[in-house]
Amino acid sequence: MTNILDDYALMSPLRHRNNWLKLAIVLFGLLAGISSTSPVTPLFIAFCMGFTTVALGRAPLKLYLKLLLAPLGFAVTGVLIIALFSGSGQELLSFKLMGYSVLLRKDGLELALLVLSRSLSGMCCLYFLVLTTPMIELFAVLKATRLPESFIELSMLIYRYIFVFLGMAISIRYAQTVRLGYSSFSRSLRSLGMLGSTLFIRSWEQGDKLFLAMNSRCYDGKMTLFEVHRPVRVPELLLTSAYFLLTLALLYLTKNASIV
Amino acid sequence: MHIMEGFLDTPWWQLWFAVSIPAILYGIYKMNKLVKEKREILPLLAVAGAFIFVLSSLKLPSINGSCSHPTGTGIAAIIFGPAISAVLGTIVLLYQALFLAHGGLTTLGANVFSMGIIGPLVAYLIYKAGMKANLNFYAVVFLATAFGDWATYLITSAELALAYPAGDVLTLGGFLSSFEKFALIFAVTQAPLAIIEGAVSALLFKYVVNVKSDILVEMKVIEASVVRKLRGIPA
Incomplete structure (x- = not known):
């Protein structure tokens, strides 16, 4: 929980590139990945995004691999269910498990692999955005869209206070741990309840102070942001368009391909 | 329970x-x-959103070794009601996708529906019904949070089953058979998780009532007479 990805984004050299370009790359990758019908295109996207994040964005490789493994639990469970219970085609494998007869079918396996590759490409796109673009830059982008003002304002304030409370939660947790607050199951429940309530009360007081501080500085529901103007450079544009074209070509070529 | 990026089809x-x-x-x-109406509410909402995010990033003690996090939206629903919880839940889910890689951007809609809308709504309805029936406040909080979590998990299973029904074509039978499997397997982690989160939420409210109950009275979560009864102070 100490691992907030934003810290890495602040150090990334890609931080100083055009935000809209990065956003376009990510959205394109997400949409192309989700609409592909074979695992080839998502894997290509995953590779490109991963390479860009690690090689150009200077994200630590070890951290990157650890991040990719993090949501694996959900992915594997979901994919296994899809593989074992969907499909209606040719059977590849069948066995009995706790009274249930389990069938692995050809199209079920294919679908499962497709879903797995799509999640992988989606994760890589997200990590590209997260590890190269600090949230502060994204707020400027959000302001330019036509989302409700109060929604963006609320997001910015929440963003600020996440760090305040996270620090608070971590130090409380340390204090509880060294006093053996998490040594047994019932104790951990109690400690967690205390931690939550202290956090709640403190955040409430903080909210009152925040209102006072902002009010005395003439807050009228709008915070103005300074957006740095960063023109898109030619090499970036060329690389991006090459990537887009290649992905689209691959998407078209592997339309009916099957790998099982 | 978050649906991962890329899991839902077009x-x-x-x-x-x-x-x-x-x-x-x-x-x-x-x-x-x-x-x-009340200008001081915006900073309060902001800290509440941050509170939910931090709460949901804490690891719960787990029985079966799975890594589980509370949703935290049940507490928000009890304090702010379901409509505002939906907004807070959306922002929190967006940040979870971006900072912790829980959930994703294309699946944000599905996750908001299960965790930001239905879960809080169920928690809120149970809370209101329980308070009307004059049950113990902590028991009601426990039930509201636990059932809110279960509703979230059932909706998530339904979302997955709709996208991946058994037999490839969406029929009622295929949906139900697939739903049963998703629900059954995710129940291993989600059923105890909801109980633990309910217990932690009830404890959380207990400490808040003991230390700073005026917050809850001010937000019209509970009435002053209930607080007096809970703390054993004669009216």
């Missing part, structure tokens, strides 16, 4: 966005009205 992720967006807009409308 008609489904758009569909869940289409379902969720009106609810979020309604929440924003309610929020704007509230902020206009």
Whole structure:
């Protein structure tokens, strides 16, 4: 929980590139990945995004691999269910498990692999955005869209206070741990309840102070942001368009391909 | 329980966005009205959102070794009501996708529907019904949070089953058979998780009532007479 990805984004050299370009790359990758019908295109996207994040964005490789493994639990469970219970085609494998007869079918396996590759490409796109673009830059982008003002304002304030409370939660947790607050199951429940309530009360007081501080500085529901103007450079544009074209070509070529 | 990025196929992720967006807009409308009435509410909402995020990033003690996090939206629903919880839940889910890689951007609509809309709604309804029936406040909090979590998990299973029905074509039988499997397997982690989160939430409210109950009275979560009864002070 100490691992907030934003810290890495602040150090990334890609931080100083055009935000809209990065956003376009990510959205394109997400949409192309989700609409592909074979695992080839998502894997290509995953590779490109991963390479860009690690090689150009200077994200630590070890951290990157650890991040990719993090949501694996959900992915594997979901994919296994899809593989074992969907499909209606040719059977590849069948066995009995706790009274249930389990069938692995050809199209079920294919679908499962497709879903797995799509999640992988989606994760890589997200990590590209997260590890190269600090949230502060994204707020400027959000302001330019036509989302409700109060929604963006609320997001910015929440963003600020996440760090305040996270620090608070971590130090409380340390204090509880060294006093053996998490040594047994019932104790951990109690400690967690205390931690939550202290956090709640403190955040409430903080909210009152925040209102006072902002009010005395003439807050009228709008915070103005300074957006740095960063023109898109030619090499970036060329690389991006090459990537887009290649992905689209691959998407078209592997339309009916099957790998099982 | 978050649905991962890329897990939902083309008609489904758009569909869940289409379902969720009106609810979020309604929440924003309610929020704007509230902020206009009481200007000091916006910073409070902000810290509440941050509180939910931090709460949901804490690891719960687990029975079966799985890594589980509370949703935290049940508490928000009890304090702010379901409409505003939907807005807070959306922002929190967005940050979870971006900072912790829980959930994703295309699946945000589906996750908002299950965790930001239905879960809080169920928790809120149970809370209101329980308080009306004059049950013990902590028991009601426990039930509201636990059932809110279970509702979230059932909706998530349904979302997955709709996208991946058994037998490839969406029929009622295929949906039900697939739903049963998703629900059964995720129940291993989700059923105890909801009970633990309910217990932690009840404890949380217990400490808040003991230390700073005026917050809850001020937000009209519970009445002053209930607080007096809970703390054993004669009226």
